[in-house]
Amino acid sequence: MGRKKMTLGDMERFSFLTEFFGLESYGINLWKEFGDDVEEPLDALIKLLDEWEYENDTWIDDDGRLERWLVEFQKHAPTKEKREKLRKMIDSKYKKRGLPYPTEADFD
16 A cells, blocks of 8 residues: 655645754655655746746735644644643744744634
């Protein structure tokens, strides 16, 4: 039985999470392992971004997507202890940036 293919959205989410937690080497290994899965949609995205109408756009997370990923990642940890450990790690990183810990209530 083969492994499940990664989507571009999966890779984007995992890339953000590995960068957030300072796991750059792990993120690089994910791209090495699953990069071929997302080559076609990634090429299409790059082509879209190269078009003239997008050349001055900047990416802003105004919909809270990244924070939602963090909350979901923490929420789906397999044990209460692991959820609490992740919450503390996320909280610590947010405090360093002078930001409050994100919660699901932030996305309503």
